[in-house]
Amino acid sequence: MIHGLKAREFDRLSREALGDDIQRGAIGKATDLIRGRRGAAVARLPEWEELRERARAVKAHTLARLDHYLLQFVERAEAAGVVVHWASDATDATEIITGLVAEAGERPIVKAKSMVTEEIGLNHALEARGLRPVETDLGEWIQQLAGEPPSHIIVPAIHKTQAQIARLFAEQLGSAEDASAEELTAIARRILRQEFADAAIGISGVNFAVAETGSFLLLENEGNIRLTTSLPRLHLAVMGIEKLVPRLSDLEVFLRLLPRSGTGQHLTSYQSIFTGPAPGRGAAPRRGRGGGPGGAPPPARRHRRRALVGDELRRSSLQCIRCGACLNVCPVYRQIGGHAYGWVYPGPIGAVLTPQLAGIHEAKALPLASSLGGACEEGCPVKIALPEVLRDLGREAGEAQGEAPGGEGFGCGRWAWFMRTPRRYRWALRLARLGFPLGKRLGPFRRWAEQRELPRPAARSFRDQWKERSR
């Protein structure tokens, strides 16, 4: 059971999102702004394509030798004083973390933005124990106040206007309904400062982990990650196994690609590398049934990410560095926003990851919700072949839903039959001209046509015109 998974409801959720003009306006404006900044930042870097290729190669190499680099990372991290806990699925992970929190006395918790903790439903698991983890990234905090999951990987409240945020603060915190952006930020800063001062446990994600040194890197712009990881006595860093790179020097390429792709910045404001705990900060004891003896990884049986590693095409999805660039250029995401995807990962990378991590039966509609225009692949800093993976998953989704008449596969099958000989093709054109107005309203294509603007077939085909002119 995956917490918060609603990807089966994609049709309903996307229809509702399409009816929300304010949300569509907010997302369009924000993604236009980020795309503009990204374009300008990339244009100033002549070696951009070379960097993308290097990043792709580093990630592909690491994923192909993942067991080796994982063990190396654990060995070096433990030598530096870090305690590594293995988890084979979300339940394992949340049990380990809630166990560590219990051992630390269930004290106040602050959290830095982390997609993997969203993925495992960590806040929900902590709240079920009566704990109150406080998100400290501004956008993530706004979403927590609203009781909503993030709707973008790096801009969690991208779908909200300033007026909506001011109303939310007024309802939840008693501030003025017409508070300015500066006033809203000052309110958040005041409240979060106190949360940092009170916190005993800090939970973060990990942007990159380095096998050769056992270090991990965190990137941020607001300074909240530094406070989350340095003020509380216990720091828990949660990472997926795909976050590894082999060498410290590999980080250079990602430090240049990620901020440019994500926000159009040359560098992220704060870059923190952790190699072992700070002097005087002890490590928590090892726990967790997922961990094998001697720091070995848990059995691959239930581990979705490890299942992906075996397939070369699908493995490429694990190259993702969570920059959000594919969302900003996706014509589907830009219209429906993130919540319609029904889980934590929206946009093209969500349409690729959710069916693989949650199972195709849980998310059959997602791989089909793509124009396959390729803008996502072009914008991806690590060159993931997103349209190709989407097509592959789309085939699997088609098989899973048994190709009902009126479905995408049914239509394509009929089209392929007509295209097989010139004679059939000519008949298809004639039928299309005659049946177009009726076919849009009746028959097996009605559902398909309802959601699309179809070009009207020409009154006379090119072939007919060519024949006439050649006489």
Ligand code: SF4
């Ligand atoms: S798939 Fe590529 S563009 Fe999309 S979030 Fe991941 S790294 Fe960024």
